[in-house]
Amino acid sequence: MFILKNAWISIKRNKGRNILIGIIILIIACACTITLAIKNTAVDLINSYKSAYDKEVTIGFNRENMMKSFDPSQEEGRESAREKFDNIASYTISDVLKFADSDYIESYYYTYSVGLNGNSIEKAEIESNGDMPNGFGHGKENNMSSTDFTLTGYSSEDAMSEFISGTYTMNEITDNAWNIAFNGNYVFINEELASYNNLKLNDKIKLEDEDGNVYEFEIIGIFKENEEDNQESMSMFSNSVNTIITNTDAVVNLTNGNENLKASIHPTFIIDSYDNVENLQDEFYEKGLDENFILQTNEELAESGVSSVKNISSFSTTFLIITLIIGGIVLFVINMINIRERKYEIGVLRTIGISKLKLTMQFVVELAIVSVVALMLGAGIGAVSSKGVSNSLLASEINSSNEKTEEVNKNFGGMNRGGERGNMHGKGMPVVQAYDSIDAVVDIKVLLELLGIGLSLVLVSSIASMVSIQRFSPLTILKERS
Amino acid sequence: MANKKKNDYVSKDNLGNNVSQKEVKVKNKENKYVSDKNEKKEVKEKITSPKEIILSIKNASYRYSDAEEGDYALKNVSFDFESGKLYAIRGRSGTGKTTLLSLISGLEKCTEGEIIFDGKSLKDMNLDKYRNSDIGIVFQSYNLLPFMTASENIVLSMDVNGLKIKNKKAKAIELMEKVGLKASYANRKVLRLSGGEQQRVAIARSLSYNPKMIIADEPTGNLDKQTETEILEIFKKLAHEENKCVIIVTHSQNVCDTVDTIYDLKKREK
Incomplete structure (x- = not known):
């Protein structure tokens, strides 16, 4: 003391x-x-x-692994790589659900795509040029190039990465679009396709598979593809002109009813930490993922900003x-x-x-x-x-944060996307926090x-x-x- | 002299033998100085009567760490000090008086030999505790804290000791009065007191935790004759009335005339 x-x-x-x-x-x-x-x-x-x-993990090809046995100067090497590529065991929707059941994964979403032909509508294309891109601008739908349209189902708003990134922007949308978008045969179509076929909101379109089965969908939104994302294309149409967006349930219903209808799945897993990617990859391999696939993250993208x-x-x-x-x-x-x-x-x-x-x-x-x-x-x-x-x-970072929030809202059509829809898919739209100060x-x-x-x-x-x-x-x- | 060991200290009247200490003056029961041969027997009895030895210096030597081998500031000193007696350690400059005092007060440790206080070697004691409870130290230059008042200096010493009394300031004033200071000086900064008054405060401070022994280094060196006498009177009372062992390091004759026993330190022979 x-x-x-x-x-x-x-x-x-x-x-x-x-x-x-x-x-x-x-x-x-x-x-x-x-x-x-x-x-x-x-x-x-x-x-x-x-x-x-979100800390996202997607499944991609392990190019490094594949290139090991590929010698481009040798015809044999090219043959061997091609053979190897053809033999890669793909994964199904049930595999994805199995992969998603992991302690490392917080949530997941996926797109599910199937190729269909037009019934009541026509594919937007320039007939004189058969080499023009047929609308599968994202390289995901390579097995559907023979069909007119790609019907892509999104499991939730989180999966709608093109809208989050600003590649697509919603032009017109029905008042209740976000309430029904993930539950039934509702679609968003490209504004150029709408114009080509004289379609508007609430119109119904019919598509058919190669077996002649016809499926009907209602248009609840019309989107456009931003020019800067399309500037490299030589087409008068945007890459996504023949892409029709719906929900995964709708695509699953189609494939369930027709075994010949082949769909491709593109899952995205949200993990708690990038540190766990290796462990998760091992777990996926144990659960049956082909070792020619590898897990890829969006860490670099997140860091860059x-x-x-x-x-x-x-x-x-x-x-x-x-x-x-x-x-x-x-x-x-x-x-x-x-x-x-x-x-x-x-x-x-x-x-x-x-x-x-x-x-x-x-x-x-x-x-x-x-x-x-x-x-x-x-x-x-x-x-x-x-x-x-x-x-x-x-200040500049605060502004960009605000702008990002506004931009994402705009891409989704400027609607209030929270509230009643929030519980439909368990996870809402990724939110960029805005700072006024x-x-x-x-x-x-x-x-x-x-x-x-x-x-x-x-x-x-x-x-x-x-x-x-x-x-x-x-x-x-x-x-x-x- | 030639066969005498270098650095030995001897009392002034024992040059013919190797005893390094000697009482040169004693008093009788009535505290009167005695020199009459007829009274020597009584004095002898007084000296030999069992008195408690509170401090015993046994062949203590001290050499500074930077000194050459064999160059001791103090060599083979042996003194005993009893309770209830007033001692003077006398010697000319350079005889090691202050060194001896720093050894006794635990500020330095013996290079050789040992010092026993109340049956315990200083080597085995907590010297901080020893200094703030067993002994009181009074310096020639008072060593009070100038930014404190007289009473604060005394209370600080009680605080360091851990003394548990309710009103330490009252106790400080009581001690000040005991050493002849007015109570009104309690709140005065020590620099506003005279040399004699400051020394009284220093004595009061050294008494604040009732130590068994008081060690004073030239306590009257800066004081006039009258004040010196008054201060010595305080020490005498402390020894004879309060049974404290008081050791004064001095070269003052007046002090030597007052004390019960003188120990002489002789200058080292080179």
């Missing part, structure tokens, strides 16, 4: 020096609060951005470290001077029997009291100013970090007093004084 009492007496006695120490710590605390706030906000933004991109925020975050960290080093050195020097000034006091206190440990504690407590007050003031000032600084530094940047985490930094600084800068007290001989000090 007397350590605290003595420390308090010393603080009052050395007001000038302690105010100086306090000001330095206050400046450090201010700088730390702001940089920590920026850093944490940047991390939040990064996480938010990444969470907008946050590079500028990451730069700000790393700049904050560097600034924080420099501030701490300079602050620490200044405090250390002040403490050294302080100790030299108080040598006599140390000598007297040691002579009357204060142990080195207690004396060291007194000096540390003195600095800690000043530091805590300065840290609190610094945190307060930092908290007030950090919001403005953070918002200004991260960054609120509460100085939270409990920042304060705890600041406290940790402050205490470390106190301890480091107290090393001068700790060492000196251990080294000083009270008798020598008192002799010098005499």
Whole structure:
């Protein structure tokens, strides 16, 4: 207790020096609060951005594995690769359901595609050019190139990656489209196909399979393919002109009724962490996935969008470290001077029997009291100013975050897509969090970090007093004084 | 002299033998100095009567860590100190008085030999605890904390000792009055007190936890004759009335005339 009492007496006695120490710590605390706030906000933004991109895993070909046995200069090598490619065991919808039953997977969705011919409508194409693309612009439907249309069923909105990425944008949509889109024979069609066949919302279209079975669908939305995604095509039609979008149940019903109707499935699995991809892949292989397939993630895509925020975050960290080093050195020097000034006091206190440990504690407590007050003031000032600084530094990222949200909403037709539809497929649309500004940047985490930094600084800068007290001989000090 | 061992210390009247200490003056029961041959028997009885030896220095030597081999600041000193007696350790400059005091007060440790306090070797004791409970130290330059008041200096010493009393300031004032200081000086910063008053505060501080022994290094060195006498009177009372062992390191004749026993430290022969 007397350590605290003595420390308090010393603080009052050395007001000038302690105010100086306090000001330095206050400046450090201010700088730390702001940089920590920026850093944490940047991390939040990064996480938010990444969470907008769910941690997705898709199944792709293991090209590396396949190329091992492929020598392009040898006809034999090409034959062998072709043979190998043909022999790859594909996976079915039941395989996908089996794969999805894993602890690593949080959710999943898939597209299920089948090739059909027109019955009541005609394929949009330029007849004079048989080489023109036939509308299967995404390379997924390569086994359906002989049919007029590709009917692609999406298991949920999450699966509608073309709308999320902005490749497709909804042009027209019925009021209740999102309530019924995933439950029945409803379709979205390309605006060019609609125009070609003079179709509008709520019209019914008929498609047939190669066995002559006819299926009827109702149009509940008309979408367009964005030009920039179509600019490389030589066609007057967009790549997706003959793609008709529906839900997976509708495609499953078709394939269940006709064994000859071959569909292809493209699953996407949402995992909890990219770290688990290897384990998940092993699990898939154990469950029967052909080893010529490999799991691919969207990690690179998610990372690419946050590079500028990451730069700000790393700049904050560097600034924080420099501030701490300079602050620490200044405090250390002040403490050294302080100790030299108080040598006599140390000598007297040691002579009357204060142990080195207690004396060291007194000096540390003195600095800690000043530091805590300065840290609190610094945190307060930092908290007030950090919001403005953070918002200004991260302004472009905030804008892009907002724009992203608006854009995704627009791609889906600008409708409110939440609420009643939300429980239909268990998972809603991936949401990009929008920030009008960054609120509460100085939270409990920042304060705890600041406290940790402050205490470390106190301890480091107290090393001068700790060492000196251990080294000083009270008798020598008192002799010098005499 | 030629066959005397280098660095040995001897009392002023025993040059013919190897005893390194000698009481040169004793008092009778009534605290009167005795020199009459007729009273020597009584004095002898007084000296040999069993008194508690509170501190015993046994062949203590001290050599600074940076000193050459064999260059001792203090060599083979052996003294005994009893409770209830006032001692002077006398010697010219460079005889090792202050070194001896720092060994006794536990500020330094013997290079050779040992010091026994109350039956325990200082080597085995916590010297911080020893200094803040068993002994009180008074310095020539007082060594008070100048930013504190007189009473705060005394209370600080009680705090260090861990003394558990309700009103430490009242106790401090009581001690100040005991050493002849007015209670009104309690709240005065020590730098506003005279040298004699500061030394009284230092004595009061050393008494704050009621130690068994008081060690004073030239306590009257900076004081005038009148004040010196008053301060010595305090030490005398502490020894004779409160049964404390008081050791004064000095080269003052006035002090030597006051004490019960003088130990002489002789300058080392080179």
